[in-house]
Amino acid sequence: KQEVTQIPAALSVPEGENLVLNCSFTDSAIYNLQWFRQDPGKGLTSLLLIQSSQREQTSGRLNASLDKSSGRSTLYIAASQPGDSATYLCALHDRGSTLGRLYFGRGTQLTVWP
Amino acid sequence: SAVISQKPSRDICQRGTSLTIQCQVDSQVTMMFWYRQQPGQSLTLIATANQGSEATYESGFVIDKFPISRPNLTFSTLTVSNMSPEDSSIYLCSVRGVGEKLFFGSGTQLSVL
Numbered sequence: 529k530q531e532v533t534q535i536p537a538a539l540s541v542p543e544g545e546n547l548v549l550n551c552s553f554t555d556s557a558i559y560n561l562q563w564f565r566q567d568p569g570k571g572l573t574s575l576l577l578i579q580s581s582q583r584e585q586t587s588g589r590l591n592a593s594l595d596k597s598s599g600r601s602t603l604y605i606a607a608s609q610p611g612d613s614a615t616y617l618c619a620l621h622d623r624g625s626t627l628g629r630l631y632f633g634r635g636t637q638l639t640v641w642p
Numbered sequence: 643s644a645v646i647s648q649k650p651s652r653d654i655c656q657r658g659t660s661l662t663i664q665c666q667v668d669s670q671v672t673m674m675f676w677y678r679q680q681p682g683q684s685l686t687l688i689a690t691a692n693q694g695s696e697a698t699y700e701s702g703f704v705i706d707k708f709p710i711s712r713p714n715l716t717f718s719t720l721t722v723s724n725m726s727p728e729d730s731s732i733y734l735c736s737v738r739g740v741g742e743k744l745f746f747g748s749g750t751q752l753s754v755l
Contacts, residue, residue: 532684560742571648571734572685572746579742617684621742629675629700630744632684 530555530622534633541640543610549603549636551618556596559621563592563603566615566635575616576603580623608640644669644739648747655725655754662721663750665735670715675736675744676708685734691718725754 531554541547551561560579564572576585576592578601584593591604601618615637619630645668655661665674676688688708689697697710711719722729735747 562743564746569652569732569749569751571646571748574643574743574745577743619685619744629687629690630685632686634682634684 530558530620530631532618532620532631532633534616534618534636536636537634538637539639541608541638543608543640543642545608545640547605547608547638549605549616549618549638551601551603551633553599553601553620553631555622556599557623558596559623561592561594561601561618561620562630563590563601564617564619566617568615572617605638608638610640610642612640613638643743644671644737644745646735646737646745646747648735648750650750651748652751653753655752657726657754659725660721660723661725661752662719663733663735665718665720665747667716667737671737672715673738674712674718675738676710676718676720677734677736677746679732679734679749681730688720688733722752725752727754730754 533552535550562577563575578585578594589606594601615635617635619632647666649664674691677685679685687700688703689699691697691710691712693712709721730753733750739745
């Protein structure tokens with residue numbers, strides 16, 4: 529069974545810092561990996577999706593990388609802002625499972641203070 | 643991206659009662675997915691809802707406790723039956739969109755007293 533771990537569990541930084549959030553997984557036979565943002569008491573917003581054949585994806589100040597061989601993905605946030613404060617979740621589609629069955633980490637709770 | 647409307651957004655319920663959560667999508671989708679997020683935990687898939695057939699439940703989840711309806715390609719409901727405080731969670735519906743991204747509704751925050 530796929531296990532997904534996110535480190536750190538929580539992170540508090542001043543505005544303007546560049547951040548790296550880490551995600552590791554135990555089985556490299558993945559279909560794709562998706563990063564989400566979750567605001568308190570809300571649903572999930574999709575940020576980036578990386579196919580298993582890709583190494584990275586970029587959207588604005590966000591860059592996600594994927595290294596299947598080492599079972600790792602990182603989410604890089606440049607020039608952080610208070611509006612980035614949220615919980616960031618990584619989730620992956622396992623090749624042995626139905627598409628739609630995502631394995632989630634517990635998330636990194638990010639606080640960016642002015 | 644798919645737009646998903648989920649109702650209710652939150653509810654406080656008494657032990658032993660049932661709550662039905664609705665999920666409406668702005669486009670036709672083959673599969674809809676129901677997830678649960680218990681406090682401090684990661685999301686866990688409850689079941690996959692296919693139109694025209696019975697839902698497929700994940701290990702640890704049963705139809706009697708979480709009956710699901712899927713009457714058409716844009717709508718689904720999840721019922722949490724005979725609730726106990728352990729059912730207090732956020733329940734989310736999800737669909738797969740273009741490019742295989744999964745999109746989620748805004749969630750239903752359920753508290754059981």
